[in-house]
Amino acid sequence: MSAASARPAVLRIQSDAAHRRRKQVGIGTVYALLIAGSLMFMLPLIIMVATSFKSFNEINSYPPTFLPKEWFPNNYPDAWTYQNTNFPRWTANTLLIVAATLPGVVITSSLCAYGFARLKFPGRRLWFLLVLASIMLPPQVTLIPLYILFFRLGWLNTFLPLIVPAWFGGGALNIFLLRQFYMQIPRELDEAAIIDGANHLTIWWRIYVPLSRPALVSVALLTVLGIWNDFFGPLIYLTSPDNYTLALGLNMFQGLFLTRTDYIMAISTLMVLPMVIMFLLAQRYIVQGFVTSGLK
Amino acid sequence: MTDLAIHPAPHNRKRNPLFWRNTLEGYLFILPVVLGLVIWTFGPMLASAYYSLTDYKIVGEPQFIGFDNYVELFTRDRLFAQSLSVTLRYAVMYMVIGQIVSLLIALLLTQRVRGLGIFRTFFYLPIIVPYVASALLWRYLFNKEYGPINAVLQTIGLPAINWLGSPESALFSMVIMSVWTGAVTTIIYVAGLQQVPEELYDAAKIDGANGQQRFFAVTIPMLSPTIFFNVVTGFIGAFQFFVPAFIMTEGGPVKSTYFYNLNLYEKAFKWLEMGYASAMAWVIFVVIMALTLLIFRSSPLWVYYDGETQS
Numbered sequence: 371m372s373a374a375s376a377r378p379a380v381l382r383i384q385s386d387a388a389h390r391r392r393k394q395v396g397i398g399t400v401y402a403l404l405i406a407g408s409l410m411f412m413l414p415l416i417i418m419v420a421t422s423f424k425s426f427n428e429i430n431s432y433p434p435t436f437l438p439k440e441w442f443p444n445n446y447p448d449a450w451t452y453q454n455t456n457f458p459r460w461t462a463n464t465l466l467i468v469a470a471t472l473p474g475v476v477i478t479s480s481l482c483a484y485g486f487a488r489l490k491f492p493g494r495r496l497w498f499l500l501v502l503a504s505i506m507l508p509p510q511v512t513l514i515p516l517y518i519l520f521f522r523l524g525w526l527n528t529f530l531p532l533i534v535p536a537w538f539g540g541g542a543l544n545i546f547l548l549r550q551f552y553m554q555i556p557r558e559l560d561e562a563a564i565i566d567g568a569n570h571l572t573i574w575w576r577i578y579v580p581l582s583r584p585a586l587v588s589v590a591l592l593t594v595l596g597i598w599n600d601f602f603g604p605l606i607y608l609t610s611p612d613n614y615t616l617a618l619g620l621n622m623f624q625g626l627f628l629t630r631t632d633y634i635m636a637i638s639t640l641m642v643l644p645m646v647i648m649f650l651l652a653q654r655y656i657v658q659g660f661v662t663s664g665l666k
Numbered sequence: 667m668t669d670l671a672i673h674p675a676p677h678n679r680k681r682n683p684l685f686w687r688n689t690l691e692g693y694l695f696i697l698p699v700v701l702g703l704v705i706w707t708f709g710p711m712l713a714s715a716y717y718s719l720t721d722y723k724i725v726g727e728p729q730f731i732g733f734d735n736y737v738e739l740f741t742r743d744r745l746f747a748q749s750l751s752v753t754l755r756y757a758v759m760y761m762v763i764g765q766i767v768s769l770l771i772a773l774l775l776t777q778r779v780r781g782l783g784i785f786r787t788f789f790y791l792p793i794i795v796p797y798v799a800s801a802l803l804w805r806y807l808f809n810k811e812y813g814p815i816n817a818v819l820q821t822i823g824l825p826a827i828n829w830l831g832s833p834e835s836a837l838f839s840m841v842i843m844s845v846w847t848g849a850v851t852t853i854i855y856v857a858g859l860q861q862v863p864e865e866l867y868d869a870a871k872i873d874g875a876n877g878q879q880r881f882f883a884v885t886i887p888m889l890s891p892t893i894f895f896n897v898v899t900g901f902i903g904a905f906q907f908f909v910p911a912f913i914m915t916e917g918g919p920v921k922s923t924y925f926y927n928l929n930l931y932e933k934a935f936k937w938l939e940m941g942y943a944s945a946m947a948w949v950i951f952v953v954i955m956a957l958t959l960l961i962f963r964s965s966p967l968w969v970y971y972d973g974e975t976q977s
Contacts, residue, residue: 400777408788418803434817478698485695504707508954510947514940515710538702599796601909617798638799645794660850661857
């Protein structure tokens with residue numbers, strides 16, 4: 371973007387004219403491909419929602435229908451309150467884990483990122499390299515010892531294995547993302563604050579945290595998304611159905627009622643819906659989060 | 667004075683009390699991640715290396731048995747070889763198809779037309795779908811008798827495919843599903859394409875290059891660091907594939923989707939063979955590292971970094 375504005379005006383005019391030509395030539399094709407492609411990508415979700423409103427018989431009849439012949443909104447309350455399930459509790463559990471994890475991720479990743487971005491001390495480069503290396507580390511290799519550790523601590527079948535590690539830096543990727551952001555904040559700001567007698571904790575809290583709000587929002591949203599969608603962690607650490615998260619509960623439900631596609635799609639829709647709303651409201655932050663952690 | 671507080675001069679750093687204060691302060695800031703790496707990463711890695719040399723069933727103490735687990739893996743365990751092969755085949759298929767599809771979509775999403783924002787939303791939306799939900803959804807879409815995909819195929823006169831039910835197509839079906847859920851790759855390609863300076867296209871146009879030539883002489887070289895990043899992360903990610911196989915097929919039919927992680931999960935948490943599973947974890951760790959290193963080593967041949975002369 372900065373490169374575009376730095377171009378000489380003459381060139382810019384020329385290339386704009388070129389773009390206009392290119393536009394006229396290919397615009398129909400581009401739109402046709404965009405529409406066909408996005409339909410293909412949206413169809414699975416549309417089918418999920420449509421199926422969640424179909425009757426059990428309609429789903430299992432031939433030929434299949436696209437939209438429901440008869441709408442069955444009752445699938446939702448029926449599935450939500452089905453015997454041997456406890457979706458309200460599983461939702462509450464998931465929200466509890468989100469609430470207990472989120473502050474840990476945001477606060478500790480931001481503190482660490484500030485340390486790596488703004489403080490000079492021996493070993494800083496080494497530790498930052500180790501943080502980066504841990505991004506590449508396949509999680510399999512720590513899976514079993516961590517399980518044994520939590521077993522010894524008596525933490526199995528509690529939320530602690532899912533919450534506590536997040537308070538230790540909040541994930542290497544988040545530290546990296548925030549550090550990138552902090553490096554762009556002009557140093558003059560902290561130097562002025564130091565003259566005024568502020569220490570680094572004050573500078574972090576008063577200057578860096580407020581200035582990095584967009585990046586912190588990205589980190590927070592990606593964290594919520596990650597916890598809401600996490601399956602493997604809860605699968606390993608949570609054993610009694612009372613402690614299940616939504617993801618585990620949905621899996622147990624599908625295991626019990628393999629053929630009830632109507633109910634499974636209704637619960638799936640309910641589980642996806644909050645994330646869809648979050649994405650539509652904050653797409654900018656979520657996409658930016660993926661981009662910043664992906665590009666240098 | 668204030669400058670010293672932030673950047674201690676190197677020659678007097680050892681004697682300067684500010685140096686120690688800064689060091690202490692620095693470590694206090696990064697303390698969470700230092701502790702985290704020691705407790706949740708490096709400590710467990712060492713423990714895992716030790717467990718891999720033991721017979722350990724969680725109840726009782728680990729019994730040291732040397733390299734027996736590794737010998738068993740490489741000489742007798744046929745499921746190990748099968749699951750490794752499934753994972754490698756998936757990784758290669760996903761790598762090729764996923765990168766090409768994502769790049770094509772990203773090219774489409776960076777065309778200069780109105781209303782791109784809404785189309786980006788459509789293409790990106792699947793990334794927020796939880797794996798459990800997408801696995802259940804795609805199991806239904808792929809269903810042989812009443813699944814929507816086969817319904818469409820039959821409507822246009824093609825034969826129905828037993829997507830997840832036959833060993834020939836089950837793994838490929840999972841690649842298709844992964845391309846759908848893998849929009850992060852597209853997002854990163856879009857960002858990469860937006861960073862290609864417009865002057866290069868203009869210059870190429872003045873030199874008379876057509877669209878195809880501009881793509882291969884400008885877009886691909888300028889995008890190669892992004893391609894490199896996506897290939898590396900996509901590759902490491904492919905080795906983490908687990909949830910869809912666990913939910914949709916449980917590794918079947920005839921172990922054709924028995925991913926390495928599914929095998930490891932069953933060894934560890936179904937049979938509680940913690941020592942054996944640790945050995946499996948170290949084998950896959952070494953395989954991933956070796957292949958990643960190979961990709962890194964190959965990068966000077968095909969990754970072009972701006973400012974560097976191309977040979």
